[in-house]
Amino acid sequence: MRRSKESGFREFAQARTGHLFRSACLLTSGDTHFAEDLVQETLGRMYVAWGRSSGLENPAAYAQTVLIRAFLAHQRRRSAHEQPSDELPEGTAGVPGDASLRITLLDALRQLPPKDRAVIVLRYWEDRSVAETADILNVSQAAVRTRSTRALARLREQLGSSVAELAA
CATH class of the missing domain: 1.10.1740 (Rna Polymerase Sigma Factor; Chain: A)
Known part of the structure; x- marks a missing residue:
């Protein structure tokens, strides 16, 4: 068994x-x-x-x-001596696809607070519903909607039109 x-x-x-x-x-x-x-x-x-x-x-x-x-x-x-780095690790260099777009998006995600990043990944990468995301994060559905709206606004503010230029 x-x-x-x-x-x-x-x-x-x-x-x-x-x-x-x-x-x-x-x-x-x-x-x-x-x-x-x-x-x-x-x-x-x-x-x-x-x-x-x-x-x-x-x-x-x-x-x-x-x-x-x-x-x-x-x-x-995370202890105080650990600091995020501006550079991506070497392991991402061989990934197929548009590297400029990937780097831009990862940099923008890095600027988000951890919970906002988790909401964005669950909702838009994992394609989870608001209810599923709330359950996973152990928060209310209203909190998920609020975090999602604010995080997307921050991403739009950070990225501006640069994503459209990179994707073209």
């Missing part, structure tokens, strides 16, 4: 790791090393939860919740 649980978790982890990593990269504004740490912490917590229950209702949604909460917890406890 233990082997079947481990086998089930292994299949889940292989299927979801890429998706979790992409979400973590957005949350961390392109810091691939921090994103890897978040995914590892998420999978570790998932493994513990996997062993405790006979089956999670929706493991993918639970993993996303764990990822977001791990990110927010890390942002709350």
